[in-house]
Structure formats: structure tokens, C-alpha cells
């Protein structure tokens with residue numbers, strides 16, 4: 001046989017084999033990349049499910065606690081007050097000291113009842129469930145308003161119906177940010193802003209307080225959970241937070257959540 005022919009056939013076979021190996025390696029790598037992608041998608045889905053379940057559990061626990069507080073402690077306090085009233089009626093009219101003591105005790109019971117009601121309301125946002133996000137934010141602002149602190153709500157007249165999970169998330173985030181501004185900022189003015197667009201909803205909480213170093217507080221392992229919880233909540237939906245904060249000036253915290261089903265423009269104002 002012609003040696004030239006043999007070399008040509010040999011080279012062709014080698015080329016085919018090389019091509020086969022290249023194709024095989026490329027196919028294998030592509031398969032691995034696909035598997036890797038599927039695995040990370042699965043892990044991400046699992047993480048989201050876990051976070052959602054955690055927050056749902058937290059809400060259920062809060063509800064249980066609010067019911068126990070209202071039905072258990074609230075009821076006991078009412079009964080105690082009634083029994084105190086009965087005791088007062090049995091007192092001689094000239095027993096002024098005892099009567100004063102009873103009045104003082106009744107005031108303390110009233111204050112405790114008010115606190116129990118306030119804590120139950122904080123635990124379960126009844127207004128949110130019954131009247132919606134704007135009413136709940138209005139209530140949050142009203143309750144925080146006092147002589148030294150002015151809390152304003154800047155919102156559209158009406159807002160499209162958002163999914164209840166998003167409403168609850170926005171309310172819990174606003175609650176945390178307003179509480180932070182009250183507890184840490186020494187602010188005089190707090191503004192809560194809410195705006196709904198076709199494909200996203202935005203919430204901002206602005207204060208004129210002392211500010212803080214975001215990196216320092218989030219790196220502090222013994223620090224609070226509030227800001228971290230906000231980021232965890234947002235990571236479950238398509239949301240993110242922007243912290244425009246620094247020591248020595250007011251803080252501006254902006255939250256944006258992308259809506260899965262864009263809202264019809266006519267419903268927005």
C-alpha cells in the first residue's frame with residue numbers, strides 16, 4: 001500500500017479522534033456547568049423557602065403571644081380592677097388612706113392595660129390586615145408622634161392592592177426603621193415615604209438624627225438584628241435596601257421591591 005495513503009488515513013483518524021475528544025470534553029464541561037447552575041438554583045430556592053418559613057413562624061408566634069397577652073393578662077387585669085372596685089365600695093367612707101391607695105393601684109392597672117394593648121397591637125398589625133398598608137403606616141406615624149418628635153407620612157392618596165406578604169414585609173420594615181430612628185437617632189423629624197410604581201414599590205424612612213456608621217454596626221457581631229433582618233426579608237423577594245447613612249447627619253434608608261405582576265398604571269396615583 002502506498003505509504004502516503006497510510007499517513008493520510010492515519011492523520012484523518014487522529015484528527016477525528018482529536019475532534020471527538022474535544023467535543024466530548026466540551027459536552028462534559030457544559031453538562032457540569034448546567035448541573036452547577038441547577039444546584040445553585042436549588043440552593044437559592046431552598047434558602048428562600050427557609051427564610052419564608054422562618055418569617056411565617058415568627059408572625060405566627062407573635063400572633064399567639066398577642067392572643068395570650070390579650071386574653072390572659074388583659075382579662076386578668078380587668079378582673080383585678082373589678083375586684084378593686086368592689087373592695088373600694090366596702091371601705092368605710094372615712095378611710096381616706098386606703099381609698100387613695102386603691103386609686104393609685106387602679107391607675108397602675110390602667111397603665112398596665114394600656115401597655116398590654118400597645119404591645120399586642122405591635123405584635124399583630126390588625127390595622128394592616130383590616131384597612132391596608134397606608135392606614136397601618138398612618139397609625140405607626142401617629143403613635144410615634146409626641147411633643148418632641150414629629151413623624152410624617154408622605155404617601156399617595158391611594159395605592160394599588162399589593163400582595164399581603166409584600167404589605168406585611170413593608171410594614172415590618174417601616175416599623176423597624178421608625179423604631180430605630182426613635183431609639184438611636186435622637187431625631188426631631190422622621191418621614192416615612194411610600195410610592196408604588198408599575199413594577200416596583202418603594203419605601204423610605206428619613207430622619208434628622210445623629211446618623212451611624214453602617215459598616216461598623218453590621219460588622220459588630222454582638223449588635224442588633226433589626227438591620228440584618230431587613231436584608232434577610234428583602235432577599236426572599238426581589239428587593240434591596242440602600243443605606244444612605246453616615247455619622248453626624250440624618251439617615252435615609254430606601255427600600256425597593258420589584259413586583260412580580262406589574263400593577264396596572266390606572267390603579268397607581
Ligand SMILES: Nc1ncnc2c1ncn2[C@@H]1O[C@H](COP(=O)(O)OP(=O)(O)OP(=O)(O)O)[C@@H](O)[C@H]1O
Nearest residue numbers: 180181184185209211212217224225226227228251
Ligand atoms: N436611624 C438610626 N440612627 C442612628 N443610629 C442607628 C439608626 N438605625 C440604626 N442605628 C444604629 O445601628 C445599630 C444596629 O441597628 P439594628 O436595628 O440592627 O439593631 P438594634 O436596633 O440595636 O437592635 P434590634 O433591632 O435587634 O432591637 C443600632 O444599635 C444603632 O447604633
Ligand SMILES: [Mg+2]
Nearest residue numbers: 180224226227
Ligand atoms: Mg433595631
